Structures are given as structure tokens and as C-alpha cells.
Amino acid sequence: MADAGRTKKKTETPRSPVGRKGVLDVAARLFRDQGYGSVSLRKIADAAGIKAGSIYYHFGSKDEIVEAILDEGIWAVHEKMRRAVAEQADTAGAPVILRAAISAHLRALLDVSDYSSANVRIFGQVPQSVRDANLPARRAYETEWDDLLARLQKKGELRADVDVRRFRLMLIGALNATLEWFDPSRGDAEALASAYADVFLNGMLE
């Protein structure tokens, strides 16, 4: 035979292995859409095109998958937000900087990362041990926001009578809540971010 030397014929099964990343990708989407308790390893395997038992080659347990997704989710949105802020000119004022940070966070959730949106959706549903594993990453991201807000407040650009932590919880909570109703096929995440920043900066009163 002409190709007797080969032990594997690439033309036979061109379907590449799913791999660890493939499992995580489909799992993140399923968790985001259906929640933690409703997504079984069998559902994940089905969506990934493999069998349930195969998942254990990559992960030791279901919660190990969830932990990886939660960490990656925070990391992704944290990076987007940090870079968006760093890109602003040194002379930029609070409105410009906050608009950039808000837009980065919102686009990470709505456009970019299934991991980030999965984190927001299922964090409150997972076992305590899984939450604990994700806490360091979350705290780091929260600190990034608190430092930014405190810096702007110190420069006198934000109201001094508003507690930074409370405002951060309020702002991030409002942005995260868009996941409950935003439809990516109909909406524009960038325009939405602009509208949110506008209200948070200037308020609703005439």
C-alpha cells in the first residue's frame, strides 16, 4: 500500500479531539444558560460531542470544572477593565475613565466571555467550597474597582459623601443584572454601556 508507513490516516477521522478547553467552553455556556444545579456532566459531554466518562480524563470532578470556569471568568473581565482604564490619557477626567471601565465590564459580560457571564450567573448557586476557591480572584477585581473609584474621589471628581464600596457594589450589580434580559442578537452592548454610564454619572433628574 502507498501509505503503509503511517500508523494513522488523517483523512479517516479529521474530527479533532475536544480537549480540556473544549469541555470548558461548552460547560461555561451551559452553566450560564441553565444554572449550576441543572447542568449535568452528561449534558456537558453531549454538547461537547463526547461521552460523560471522558470528562474525567481532564477533570477530577464536576466542581473542578466549575472552579476553572469561575476563575477564568473573573480573570477575563478583570483584564478587560484594567486595560481599558490603562489606555486612557493621564489627563482624562472621571467621566471618560468611568465610561471606559463600565464599557469594558459590560462588553466582557455581553459580548466577549461566556466564562465571565457564567461566573455572574452561577456564583450564588455553587457549593461553598467552590465559592471559596473563587474568592481571591473576585477580591482582586473588586480591589481594582475600589482603588480606581477612591483615586477619582480623592481628586475631587466624584462626590465625597458616597461610600466607595457601596457604590462599587451598586454599579457592578447593575451591570451584571443586564445578563438577565440583554439579547445579544438585538442589542448593542456599547450603546447600553454608554446609557448606563450616563445615568450613574449624572442621575435621572431633569
Next chain:
Amino acid sequence: MADAGRTKKKTETPRSPVGRKGVLDVAARLFRDQGYGSVSLRKIADAAGIKAGSIYYHFGSKDEIVEAILDEGIWAVHEKMRRAVAEQADTAGAPVILRAAISAHLRALLDVSDYSSANVRIFGQVPQSVRDANLPARRAYETEWDDLLARLQKKGELRADVDVRRFRLMLIGALNATLEWFDPSRGDAEALASAYADVFLNGMLE
């Protein structure tokens, strides 16, 4: 015997029956705390102090329980909000009215109703058929808010360039998100409502 006429001795088993409401009460709390998929009928029965099979005397299925909780949850917060607005004087301005509505919604979630908080937490996790059953109640509450905001905007008290529906989604989303971090044993829902209203009305800029 002295009490031969009684068929039941109240001193024997003073433990009153749990009943339909008892099941709903504990189920609402469990769903709020752990999410839809993670709460089994066994858990509900345990928390209610009865056996799992007994639940089927009151409900035909798990989802029938969930539907009842979701509907009651919307109804409770809707009533609180409507009454809070109705109690305001005819001469009250937008800031006073909106503060009252915001406070009512937030207190319903954080202080008053396990049903309302359960609704917010699990709506995105339940099967489509359950969501559909809850939609009419949700739409009615959303319309209550949209009508209020449109009325204030028409009077010129709210900015004309902000879309009412978008602002309602933003506001309710921000209030609902407090469930993720608010600790009733440490926080004051009324003070929180005031701080939220302040930022939404006046913005964060100095």
C-alpha cells in the same frame, strides 16, 4: 373516663400540620438560598418537617410549587410598591415618589418576602414552562413601573432623553442585585434604599 367524649387529645401531638403554606414558606427560602436545580423535594420536606411523599398531597409536581412561589413573589413586591406610591401626597415631586418606590421594592426583597427574593434568584434557572407561567405577573409589575416613570417624565421631572424601559431595567436590576451581597443581620435596607435613590437621582459626579 373523664374525657371519653373527645376523639383527639390535643396534648398528645400538639404539632400542627404543616400544610400547603408551610411547604411553600420553607421552599421559597431554600430556592432563594440554593437555587432551583439544587433544591430537591426531599430537602423541602426535611426543612418542613414532613416526608417527601407528603408534598404531593398539596402539589402535583415540583414545578407547581415553583410556579406558586414565583407568582406570590411578584405579587408581594408589586403590592408593596403600588401602595408606597399611592401613599404619597398629590403634590409630591419625583424625588419623593421614586424614593418611596425604590424603598418599597428593596424592603420587599431584603426584609419582607422570601417569595420575592426567591423569584429574583431562581427565575433565570427554572424550565421555560415555569417562566412562561410567571410572565403575566411580571409584565404587570413592569408596567406599573413604566407608567410611573413615564408620568414623571411627562411632568418634566425626569430627563427626557432617557428611555423609560431601559431605565426601569437598569433600576430594578440594580436593586435586585443587592440580594447577592446584602446581609440582613448587618445591613439596613432602608438606608441602602436611600443611598441607591440618591445616586440614581443625582449621579456620582461632584
Next chain:
DNA sequence: GTCTATATGGGGATAGAC
């Protein structure tokens, strides 16, 4: 109104073949 007992299916997880 609640109990016990049970039917049936799906859950996470493991072992060993390929």
C-alpha cells in the same frame, strides 16, 4: 394530612478497553 414503600430514571464517579 402525613406516613411507608417503591417504581423508574438520571446524577456523579470509576475501571479498563482501545
Next chain:
DNA sequence: GTCTATCCCCATATAGAC
């Protein structure tokens, strides 16, 4: 890296006793 086969447990739901 994925498969098949399987273990054991817990899920929803039903039937009939009390």
C-alpha cells in the same frame, strides 16, 4: 483522549395504609 460498562446514590413521582 475517548469509549463502554457499571456502581451507587438521589431525584421525582405514585400507591395505599393510617
